[in-house]
Amino acid sequence: MKIMIAGLGLIGGSMAKSLARAGYSADGFDRAPVLRRAEEEGVVARAAADTRDYDVVFVALPPDAAMEYIGGHPFREGAVIADICGVKGALEKFVYSQPRAFRYVGCHPMAGKEVSGLENSDASLFDGASMIIAENEHTDAEAVRLLESLFSEMGFGCIRHCSAEYHDAKIAYTSQLAHIVSNAYVKSPTADGFPGFTGGSFQDMTRIAGVDESVWTRLYMLNREAVTEELRRLVGHLNEYLAALERGNEGDLCGLLKEGRLRKEQLDVERKIL
C-alpha cells in the first residue's frame, strides 16, 4: 500500500510520524523547504513525484488548499483520498461536483495544538484521540475500513461516523465557537501580563486565542450558518447574565448560574454513559 501525505504541517507531519512509528513509510508533498526538512528528518520517505502512484492520499491542507489540491491533481482509479479539514460539508460539495474515479472520504481528527507546523508535529499527537469520518451515500465502505485500520495504527482511540451536516453543526459549537470566544476574551484592556493574578481558569479560557486568522476565517466562512447560530445563541445567554448584573438582581443571576451548573452536570453524566 503506497501512502502519500499532502501537507506536512502539524497534522500532516504528525500523521507521517505516527505512521512511521507503526512501521509504515509515507511519501510527502509540501512547499520545498518543509518537504526537504521532512525528508531529512525521515518524517517522509521521499517527495511524491506523481499523485497517481498512491493508493492512499491524506490531504492535510487548509480547506481551500485541500480543494485546490484534490481538484488539481490526477489520482489512480480507486485511490482513497482523505482530507482532514475542520469543515466537511464544503469539502463534500466540492469533491462531488468534480469528475472523479477515486474514493473520497472526509475525515477530521479531534486533536491539535495551539501551535502549528512540522516543527510541532508529534508521533503521539493522536494517541487516544477521536477521528471523525463523515459518510454519505457516496462513501465507499471498503475505503472507510482501510482508513480505520490506518487511523488505529496512528494511535487514534476511537472512530466516530456521522454525516457532514452533523459534523459541521457539532464542530461549530465545540471548536469553532470556542476559538472565537477565546480570541475575544483577550481583548479586554484589563488583560496584561499580571503574573500571579491568573489561575487555571484564565489559562484555559485563552489558550486557543491565537488562531491563524487566515485559516480560521476560511473555516468560519465555510461553516458560516452553524457558527453564526451558535455565537448568536451564546451572546443571547451572556446578555441574560449581563442584565441580571446590571439590575443587581441576585435571584436571576443565581438562577442563570444554577441552570448552567445543572446542564454541565448532565453533560458530564452523558459523557460517562456514552
Add this chain to the structure above:
Amino acid sequence: MKIMIAGLGLIGGSMAKSLARAGYSADGFDRAPVLRRAEEEGVVARAAADTRDYDVVFVALPPDAAMEYIGGHPFREGAVIADICGVKGALEKFVYSQPRAFRYVGCHPMAGKEVSGLENSDASLFDGASMIIAENEHTDAEAVRLLESLFSEMGFGCIRHCSAEYHDAKIAYTSQLAHIVSNAYVKSPTADGFPGFTGGSFQDMTRIAGVDESVWTRLYMLNREAVTEELRRLVGHLNEYLAALERGNEGDLCGLLKEGRLRKEQLDVERKIL
C-alpha cells in the same frame, strides 16, 4: 504559634494538609461532620474550642460566612486574621467597619479545582501557585511577613501584593468573567454527550461551568461593578464577530481574529518578561 483554620473545604482543607506536610499542626472549625472527618483523618489536630486561643486564624469560608465569622467571634489582641475570599474590597470594608484588636490581612490563593469540599482537598494544591495579599494603610507589615512565611511553607511559589481595588478589577476579568462564560457556554442545545466530537478546546472552555451558584452569585454581587464592566465589554467584542459573520464579511472577520491573535501574542510575551 497556634494556628486555626475556620472552614475545611477545598481551600481550608488544603491549607491544613499543606501545613501538616510542612510539620505544622492546625486546629479546625467547620460543621460537625466535616470537622469530625478532618480530625479522624488527621487534617487538623482538634476542633477549635475558643477562637481567642490562636495567633493565626485562616478564615476559609465563602464571603458572607467569612464576614459573619470574623464579626461574630472574639480574637486575641494582635492575632493575625486572614480570609481567603475571592473578593477583597467587600471584606476590607466590612472588617474595617468593626471594632477590632486583631490584625486583618485579606488574601486570595490563585489555586482551585472545579470540585469542592474536604474530600477534594490536597496537600499539594498550592505548590507553585500564587498568593495575592491585599494591602492598604491599615495592614500590619509584621503580620504580612508571618503569613508570607506560612504561605511559602504551604508550597506557594510567589506572593503578589496589591490593593483590594486592583485585586477585584483583575479577578473580575481573569476568574469571575471566565466562570460566567463557561457557565453560559454549556447552554447550547447542540451540547450533548457527543463523545468523540470534542478536543481540548471544548473541555477547557467548559471545565469550570459547574459553579456553586450560591457561592458565586455572592462573589459576583460583591464585585458587581467590575464584573458587569468586563462582561459588557466581552459581549461587545463578540457582537463584532457576530456582525461580521451575519454580513458574511470575510475581511472584517479576519481583522477581528488577527487583533485577538496579536493581543494573545503580546500577553504571552508579557508573561515571559514579568
